[in-house]
Amino acid sequence: MSISTDYQVTGMTCGHCAASVTEEVSKIPGVTDVQVDVATGRVTVLADEPVPADAVTAAVDEAGYEVVSA
Numbered sequence: 001m002s003i004s005t006d007y008q009v010t011g012m013t014c015g016h017c018a019a020s021v022t023e024e025v026s027k028i029p030g031v032t033d034v035q036v037d038v039a040t041g042r043v044t045v046l047a048d049e050p051v052p053a054d055a056v057t058a059a060v061d062e063a064g065y066e067v068v069s070a
C-alpha cells in the first residue's frame with residue numbers, strides 16, 4: 001500500500017533545488033518516491049509506511065529549503 005502526502009515547500013527555484021529535495025527526502029525510511037513541482041512548491045512524498053512529518057521537514061531543511069505546511 002502506498003501512502004501519498006503533500007507538503008508545501010518554499011525556496012525552490014529550479015531543477016537543482018528539486019533534485020536536492022528529492023535526494024534528501026528519499027533517504028527517509030519507507031519513502032518510495034518523491035515528486036517535486038518547483039512552480040507550485042508542492043512536494044509529494046510516496047511511502048510504503050507512515051512517514052513522520054518531522055522527518056520530511058528535517059530532510060527538506062537539510063536540503064536547504066523550508067516546509068511551510070503539510
Ligand SMILES: [Cu+2]
Pocket residue numbers: 012013014015016017018
Ligand atoms: Cu535551484
